[in-house]
Amino acid sequence: xxxxxxxxxxxxLLTAALASGSIFFWKNRVPQLNPVELTIExxxxxxxxxxxxxxxxxxxxxxxxxxxxxxxxxxxNKIRMVESPCPDKxxxxxxxxxxxxxxxxCIPNRVVVRIVGSNDNGYDALSR
Amino acid sequence: MNGQQxxxxxxxxxxxxxxxxxxxxxxxxxxPALSTLPGAKLGLANIxxxxxxxxxSAGDACKVVVLRVLLGSLLAGIFFTPSFFxxxxxxxxxxxxxxxxxxxxxxALSIIGISILGAVAHNLAQLLMxxxxxxxxxxxxxxxxxxxxxxxxxxxxxxxxxxxVRLVPFSFRLPxxxxxxxxxxxxxxxRICRWSPHLPKED
Amino acid sequence: xxxxxxxxxxxxxxxxxxxxxxxxxxxRRTEFLLDTAVTIAAYxxxxxxxxxxxxxxxxxxxxxxxxxxPDSEVSLINRNAxxxxxxxxxxxxxxxxxxxxxxxxxxxxxDITVRPxxxxxxxxxxxxxxxxxxxxxxxxxxxxxxxIILDQQKKTVYLPRAGMGIDLGGxxxxxxxxxxxxxxxxxxxxxxxxxxxxxxWALGERPDGKPWRIGIRxxxxxxxxxxxxxxxxxxFTIVTSGDYERFFQRNNIRYHHIFNPATGLPARGxxxxxxxxxxxxxxxxxxxxxxxxxxxxxxxxVRQLPQITAMVVTPDLDVLLxxxxxxxxxxxxxxxxxx
Numbered sequence: 300x301x302x303x304x305x306x307x308x309x310x311x312l313l314t315a316a317l318a319s320g321s322i323f324f325w326k327n328r329v330p331q332l333n334p335v336e337l338t339i340e341x342x343x344x345x346x347x348x349x350x351x352x353x354x355x356x357x358x359x360x361x362x363x364x365x366x367x368x369x370x371x372x373x374x375x376n377k378i379r380m381v382e383s384p385c386p387d388k389x390x391x392x393x394x395x396x397x398x399x400x401x402x403x404x405c406i407p408n409r410v411v412v413r414i415v416g417s418n419d420n421g422y423d424a425l426s427r
Numbered sequence: 428m429n430g431q432q433x434x435x436x437x438x439x440x441x442x443x444x445x446x447x448x449x450x451x452x453x454x455x456x457x458x459p460a461l462s463t464l465p466g467a468k469l470g471l472a473n474i475x476x477x478x479x480x481x482x483x484s485a486g487d488a489c490k491v492v493v494l495r496v497l498l499g500s501l502l503a504g505i506f507f508t509p510s511f512f513x514x515x516x517x518x519x520x521x522x523x524x525x526x527x528x529x530x531x532x533x534x535a536l537s538i539i540g541i542s543i544l545g546a547v548a549h550n551l552a553q554l555l556m557x558x559x560x561x562x563x564x565x566x567x568x569x570x571x572x573x574x575x576x577x578x579x580x581x582x583x584x585x586x587x588x589x590x591x592v593r594l595v596p597f598s599f600r601l602p603x604x605x606x607x608x609x610x611x612x613x614x615x616x617x618r619i620c621r622w623s624p625h626l627p628k629e630d
Numbered sequence: 631x632x633x634x635x636x637x638x639x640x641x642x643x644x645x646x647x648x649x650x651x652x653x654x655x656x657x658r659r660t661e662f663l664l665d666t667a668v669t670i671a672a673y674x675x676x677x678x679x680x681x682x683x684x685x686x687x688x689x690x691x692x693x694x695x696x697x698x699x700p701d702s703e704v705s706l707i708n709r710n711a712x713x714x715x716x717x718x719x720x721x722x723x724x725x726x727x728x729x730x731x732x733x734x735x736x737x738x739x740x741d742i743t744v745r746p747x748x749x750x751x752x753x754x755x756x757x758x759x760x761x762x763x764x765x766x767x768x769x770x771x772x773x774x775x776x777x778i779i780l781d782q783q784k785k786t787v788y789l790p791r792a793g794m795g796i797d798l799g800g801x802x803x804x805x806x807x808x809x810x811x812x813x814x815x816x817x818x819x820x821x822x823x824x825x826x827x828x829x830x831w832a833l834g835e836r837p838d839g840k841p842w843r844i845g846i847r848x849x850x851x852x853x854x855x856x857x858x859x860x861x862x863x864x865x866f867t868i869v870t871s872g873d874y875e876r877f878f879q880r881n882n883i884r885y886h887h888i889f890n891p892a893t894g895l896p897a898r899g900x901x902x903x904x905x906x907x908x909x910x911x912x913x914x915x916x917x918x919x920x921x922x923x924x925x926x927x928x929x930x931x932v933r934q935l936p937q938i939t940a941m942v943v944t945p946d947l948d949v950l951l952x953x954x955x956x957x958x959x960x961x962x963x964x965x966x967x968x969x
Contacts, residue, residue: 398845
């Protein structure tokens with residue numbers, strides 16, 4: 300093999316290393332850096348989107364729905380509905396949600412709180 | 428040899444290369460799979476493209492590649508199936524890379540290096556085509572493996588090509604193109620490559 | 631010049647990486663229909679159009695089947711109970727026939743004529759209360775799928791007694807999901823998730839090529855645990871009926887919205903029944919039927935149907951399975967499987 304050949308081999312090795320490195324990062328970084336993302340939809344429109352890590356545990360979050368204000372409580376990487384103007388309070392009964400794929404749905408107030416971004420521990424949708 | 432004879436010989440040799448490439452391609456499909464990775468093949472048919480490139484011009488080699496891919500797919504019954512497009516992508520990629528390497532490397536690369544580049548491009552082109560066909564970027568995760576895999580397969584194909592270039596009698600060959608150097612400069616000088624059972628005496 | 635091969639490799643690599651993002655287009659939309667929130671997420675070049683078409687189709691189906699909409703064919707049938715046969719579209723007729731088929735198979739555990747019962751209990755409305763036995767008996771006289779008179783030739787549906795009423799709520803979400811799937815397929819979508827209020831159609835596989843993972847809600851969730859099991863697979867629909875979706879409590883007794891047409895009371899044998907299959911309307915019907923029939927009879931029914939898999943949760947939180955996909959359930963806790 301000539302010196303040029305050796306350079307080619309080194310270049311290929313370097314590219315492979317870079318590619319595998321970036322793939323490794325890309326695969327592992329996504330769930331680690333934004334572990335869980337939260338979306339809030341009102342009447343079918345996405346109104347807000349944020350990462351759990353940006354929310355303060357113990358804090359509360361108000362959403363204006365169709366009927367009035369729904370109140371969310373943020374826990375340690377989980378969230379639940381604590382107040383809602385809807386008549387049946389099913390959304391409050393849903394309790395805490397924490398896994399990607401889970402959602403709190405308040406049909407009368409048209410509010411959907413959804414945990415998005417699927418990973419292997421979670422699931423893509425919930426049959427209920 | 429007069430011009431007429433030379434032309435006939437060239438036509439004959441190119442046809443032989445195309446036929447040989449087709450046969451190698453078919454033979455390889457009978458070998459057990461080297462790995463479960465898509466596209467992880469030896470790429471023996473690249474020997475034909477390589478020899479055509481070394482002995483003749485890029486245009487002639489292109490004809491050999493096109494013939495080989497068309498014939499090979501027709502014989503394998505994969506014409507215009509996804510495998511066909513993968514095969515076209517691979518052949519085009521490796522041919523393009525090897526031609527570019529031969530014309531542009533200025534003699535810095537031996538057949539081995541050229542062949543490795545060809546194998547890398549072959550795998551990359553197939554990966555790209557697979558992504559297009561599957562409409563998914565999921566296969567990109569194979570990229571590092573396919574790159575690494577191209578090293579041994581490219582080396583092996585380069586080695587075989589080197590041996591063929593050295594063993595085939597000179598009367599078979601025609602003066603070589605490349606950047607003013609003759610074909611010997613493309614063969615590798617290392618111990619492995621120099622080894623050969625009956626190396627014919629060079630002219 | 632020597633650096634060229636290296637550049638070549640890098641250029642090809644970066645081209646390939648840059649080109650990939652364009653391939654998968656994602657569209658997700660939520661709409662409120664069929665008394666629930668419907669979300670469709672689709673992947674593919676025509677995702678936007680496909681999701682719009684699927685939601686439009688689901689809206690059409692919802693209007694067709696809504697018993698509370700005075701203009702729907704179902705309301706028309708109910709208004710003319712005891713008066714005259716009502717000609718209906720082929721679509722509604724076939725749906726009623728499908729329901730009748732499974733009513734027979736389940737010996738009436740699934741019954742679209744439960745509407746008088748649902749109205750009596752008023753579950754989901756403000757005026758929910760626990761009716762007395764006489765009231766229930768009176769309502770039950772009007773609940774009998776065998777009394778529905780279908781005319782194949784004229785495509786009419788007739789409820790022979792005044793006060794009878796049909797409610798396609800037990801099949802509507804499933805049927806709408808099936809229709810939505812058809813629309814997505816017509817638009818060339820091969821990866822999508824239709825969530826019709828927990829009625830899931832997992833179309834194709836995930837855009838990353840992995841199987842879809844669908845969680846099944848735990849009927850009595852705890853803080854750290856919301857699902858009983860996760861089902862992995864490609865191209866299937868999954869429907870769960872539970873006593874937790876719509877209910878009220880009086881004197882510590884839970885009164886929910888799935889009635890046993892034999893007793894007129896909320897069904898008590900199970901707290902959750904999940905059915906997996908290739909057709910959401912049938913899975914929807916069967917999840918109700920299995921829920922009402924209870925573990926033994928319900929799973930016996932499922933075993934008669936080769937394409938159907940079911941998972942049920944008993945009031946003691948025992949988990950039981952039947953059907954071909956049993957091994958694809960991944961349990962998140964230590965609930966016993968089998969008995």
